Amino acid sequence: MRDSGEILVVSCYELGRPPVGAAMPFSWLKRAGFHPTLRDLAVQGPQDAEIARAKLIVVSTPMHTALRLGSAFAERVRRVNPESKVVFHGLYAWLNRGHLFARDARRADFVIGGEPEEVLVALAEALDAGGDPEAIAGVSSQHRREPPVLKRLDSPKIDRGELPGLESYARLKVDGAERFAGVVESTRGCKHLCRHCPIPPVYRGRFFGVPDEVVFDSAARQIEAGAAHLTFSDPDFLNGPTRALKILERLHREAPFLTFDFTAKIEHLIRYRHLLPSFGRAGTIFVVSAAESLSERVLTLLDKGHSAEQIREAVRACRRAGISVRPTWVPFTPWSGLDDYAELLSFLEREGLVYSIEPVQLAIRLLVPPGSALVDFPQMRPHLKGIGEDGLSHRWEHPDPAVDRLQLRVMELVVKAAADSQDEALTFARVQEALRAIREGDPEGRPVLPASPGPRAPGLSENWFCCAEPTETQLSGI
Ligand code: SF4
Incomplete structure (x- = not known):
């Protein structure tokens, strides 16, 4: 071997x-x-x-x-x-x-x-x-089940073998230009226990740092290969905010042209808002944050640790620090209805966030994999309908069939939009029109573009998402 x-x-x-x-x-x-x-x-x-x-x-x-x-x-x-x-x-x-x-x-x-x-x-x-x-x-x-391995490892520097260069991967899109982007991981796991997240059943509230020398070597190799932007792929970069800032400040000193993005929960963006200007000065141009919902009930059921008002606050705090926010959402849950969906669309327009989300975000349905804390959650159980055909997640139905119809229609629209590289504001308008048609029992008419979609936030060119079903194109690559 x-x-x-x-x-x-x-x-x-x-x-x-x-x-x-x-x-x-x-x-x-x-x-x-x-x-x-x-x-x-x-x-x-x-x-x-x-x-x-x-x-x-x-x-x-x-x-x-x-x-x-x-x-x-x-x-x-x-x-x-x-x-x-x-x-x-x-x-x-x-x-x-x-x-x-x-x-x-x-x-x-x-x-x-x-x-x-x-x-x-x-x-x-x-x-x-x-x-x-x-x-x-x-x-x-087949014969025995072992628990996950939870210990800090003495990892070697990362070798990417003969993988294709950065030109084959998602690029940073900013101000109408594209730049090569690399990825660095500084921690694994997460100290939080959001109910729907796949990390807590495995990591049980623990996270582990990747050694500094591995982090900096990985960054250096990708910069040498042409990266002008680095994504920190940590589940939540601000689980350890002091180290996170030190890493960015050192990279910024060594390569001042670099820009960064990372993922952090809304609660962290609020708690560490005093650090956001420093993250901005060190080159952070956007953060991804799992806002999930504007419904207080849904946020409580998912144990998110933030309120709808705090989502607004976090967006504003980041913007004041010169950092764009790309919120991610779970608009379709058994506990959110058509009114919640309408409120989400109007929030995105009001806050000028239409160009700050990937349209697939508008179609995401709560994912319930086996082993998820949601499986035994009393408020979830009545909605579960057994394991789906793919064997990889539990099916659930919304009490209002119109919500499930809307989710299928929005998914159709965003799959087509991704294939056609459609402008996000047009996709947003089509989704708005689909919602109107389902609510009023009408056929869909001409979409009306949002009056104030907001600025085009920097982001990566990948338009799919970690808990979305793969597209036909992705499956055909197997
Ligand atoms: S959703 Fe984010 S903050 Fe919550 S457990 Fe998962 S990684 Fe941690």
């Missing part, structure tokens, strides 16, 4: 960004003396010959979209090379281990949850030496 290509490491989807979730295990395997091949289904998947050569195939699935793609990829692996061993890792792999181990398809032989790399190396060494992989703590299989 130590010969070149006998281990194949595959990334499925990381929001159009260069994959960290697969590059890190690849780097660990190389440090341990293996010679793996690294491929990314999102830009250049493996050839059949590479699959056929591999004895161990490592599939990285950090998000729902990735797991859907990874699941389809595993079926291809079984056709091309039924003898290979397949190990899945990443948040959604652990949550969906029942689906991956299902006897009819046997998509995975092993699943590793939490911080996977050290255990992955132990697994590869055991398989290489003819040992018993089932004896390794942290390796789940």
Whole structure:
């Protein structure tokens, strides 16, 4: 298993960004003396010959979209090379281990949850030496279920192997221009426990820092490769705000032309608003924040730790610091109706945020993967209708069928808009018109463009999202 290509490491989807979730295990395997091949289904998947050569195939699935793609990829692996061993890792792999181990398809032989790399190396060494992989703590299989690995790892510097250059990945779009963008991860996990989030069932309120030397080396290599912008892919960059600011300030001193974006919860943007000007001066041009809903009831049920008013405050505090906000939403939940949807659209227009969200955000439906805290949540249970056809999430129905009809229609509109690279304000207007038509029982008419869509916020060129279903184009890349 130590010969070149006998281990194949595959990334499925990381929001159009260069994959960290697969590059890190690849780097660990190389440090341990293996010679793996690294491929990314999102830009250049493996050839059949590479699959056929591999004895161990490592599939990285950090998000729902990735797991859907990874699941389809595993079926291809079984056709091309039924003898290979397949190990899945990443948040959604652990949550969906029942689906991956299902006897009819046997998509995975092993699943590793939490911080996977050290255990992955132990697994590869055991398989290489003819040992018993089932004896390794942290390796789940058909026959046993192991908890996620929760410990800080001594990670090596990230090696991206022969992955394509930054030109193949999402770019920063700002002021009508595009710049190459890289990605850096400084923490994994999260200290918060939002009820619908896939991280708490795995990390249980813990997060782990990636060593500084790994963070700065990863940034330096991507800057050398042409990155003018870096995304911090941490689930919440402000879980450790002091270190986060130090990292950005050092990068800013070393490469003052760099710009940044990161993800932080609304509560953190409010609590650390005094730090926002410093983040802005260090080069932060936008933050992504999971606002989720304007309904106080929904925010409480999801245990978000913020109110609708705080969403407004956070947007304003960031803008004062020269930072744009790209809020993300879960507009379709069993507890939000057509009035809530109308309020969301009018809020986006009032606050000048039409060009600050990807249209797919307007179609996101609450995702309930197996293992989610929502499955046993009393307010959710009456709406659940069993596991969906894909086997990867629980189906639920809204008490008002018009809401489910609207969600399907909005998804249709945003899929078409993404395929046509439609202007976001036009998509927004079409969604508004779809809502009006469903409310009034009319056919859809001519959309009316929003009068004040607001400025075009900087953002990455990827127009899909981590908990959206993959598009036909994404699936055809398998
Ligand atoms: S703060 Fe964000 S990453 Fe953390 S649990 Fe909540 S939704 Fe998940």
